[in-house]
Amino acid sequence: MSIEVRNVTKHFGDFGALKNVSLEVRTGELVALLGPSGSGKTTLLRIIAGLEVPDPGEGLILLNGEDVTVRHAGSRQVGFVFQHYALFRHMTVFENVAFGLRVRPARQRPSKTEIRQRVMRLLKLVQLDWLADRYPGQLSGGQRQRVALARALAIEPKLLLLDEPFGALDARIREELRRWLRRLHDELHVTSVFVTHDQEEALEVADRVVIMNEGRIEQTGTPEEVFHHPASEFVIEFLGHVNIFHGRIEGDKAIFGPLEVEYSDSPTDVVLPARGLVRPYHFDLALEAGGKPGFRATILHINAAAPQVKIELLSDTGQSVHVELPHDRYHELGLAVSQTVFVTPREINVFVDNRAAAVPA
């Protein structure tokens, strides 16, 4: 089922949770809504499910091209998985999964044996058929989440919505479950939207990532697009550690203290304030100045117990800089604390009034 969200706004009292948001999801896609707390991602998901209603006005929700903005949540054929599972605590796992089938009007309700078969098939799918007679209170977090997923799938939804599905689990189980979710999606091909604040989770699992901030969509794209071509400062900062340099644009140059790079996109000849953003792994270190743009800095701290060597430096102008180097390069240079080195960026993202341009340095 395709989703179209058109110009939706939502307020809770004075708080604007969503500000004129539009979004399209194609049939069969797995889309992540990614953003920090309060960015509106859960509200958007709940509006698609029909658990919240957008502010009256021009906002529309279309499912398969049909306007469902004011249609009751129960008739949207949407499976919803809640962050805290929301399992019915007084029912067994089996009864939880069977619930959506049992509450159907008599004419559409499957027979008892059919319900039994379908529920057991779903429990096998989530690998929990051996726990059918347990109560939710007796399960671990990961098991509860899988029961919640089976329960949502039991009504054969055309659309699966997951609110922070792995938010309350510990790191190892999260990783396991998100890979499992991806495989499950490839098997079932149900259009799915999930909310997360974990960029790794979004980039690893989703076909497309929607990055939200303060009730607005900052960028939409494939994981590769948003990772390599971030559209805004917010996106680049949200997607990982970054070093920020404050400076200015002068003519065809961007100047950040000792660091100068070509910048041909300047609108006028006037001087504009600008920021340069560099990922830690986009830096190289050298023992001598080599003609490339760069600056001098002193090594403060080295952590080699990581996939990449993490080096913390202080530039001569007093800015703290974080650099990640491959171990080979680190050993080749023979770096040590309080040594003075030259720092050169391979790639720098320059922002003037939030306009982006990636500049190879």
Add this chain to the structure above:
Amino acid sequence: MQIGQLANATRQARLPDRATTEPLWVRILLTSMAMGFVGLFLLVPLAAVFSQALAKGIDAYFGALAHADALAAIRLTLLTAAIAVPLNLVFGIAASWAIAKFEFVGKSVLITLIDLPFAVSPVVSGVIYVILFGMQGYFGPWLSRHNVEIIFAVPGIILATVFVTFPFVARELIPLMQAQGTEEEEAAVSLGASGWQTFFRVTLPNIKWGLLYGVILCNARAMGEFGAVSVVSGHVRGVTNTMPLHVEILYNEYNFVGAFAVASLLACLALVTLALKSLAEWRFKQQLAEESVERGPSYEY
């Protein structure tokens, strides 16, 4: 030397014990004070009720209970409870459902009003009904023209009882439902359940122990209420006397066996209530404990 070491060792072994408890004589004193108090003010009166009721033998006891006025009082008390408790059950569920699961204007006023019957003296609540519906009251003349009797009749007793027992169910359910939040209901709705299905299959099973607890308390009060009912009843023997009122009348007539026989029934009711209450309370506490462990914060926007 050896003895000194031994004493030292014993003291050390006993030290952790001493750090957390009081000396023996303090414990004995406190425990016996508490037990003495309970005995003097609860057990002795309870025993007195039964011994007075049975003072002239078992035949006199059952004779007093089988008296037409006593039977009428028992019937009226049961009738009153049978109407007041279900009414307040429905009201209590509706009010706590509204308060716990929805946001609306006037919510805090409603919460305050629910507590009103606890705040005023029962006699005052009785007088309010007399002022409203009595012959000299606001609606009295209109009611008597239409041949409706409320004050000094059964409807008045029921109204006063409903008013006095109003908060019991709602008070129990509001905190429980607030703790449970709305996620399970939302899950039910998104799975296609109707409003009634959501209520009977999800909400009601989740609150059953709290609800039972509230109903038990409500029932005990409905059967035992004296003040408010006394004002509106008129004390017509065999017609508007409830059990507590009947006990008072018999006692004032020096009919001790009759008074204590009826009183013993009320005492039995109290004992049954206590037993049921502690059972419900136990289950309810278990559930609340599970709740606070299981529930994380509610969703963020």
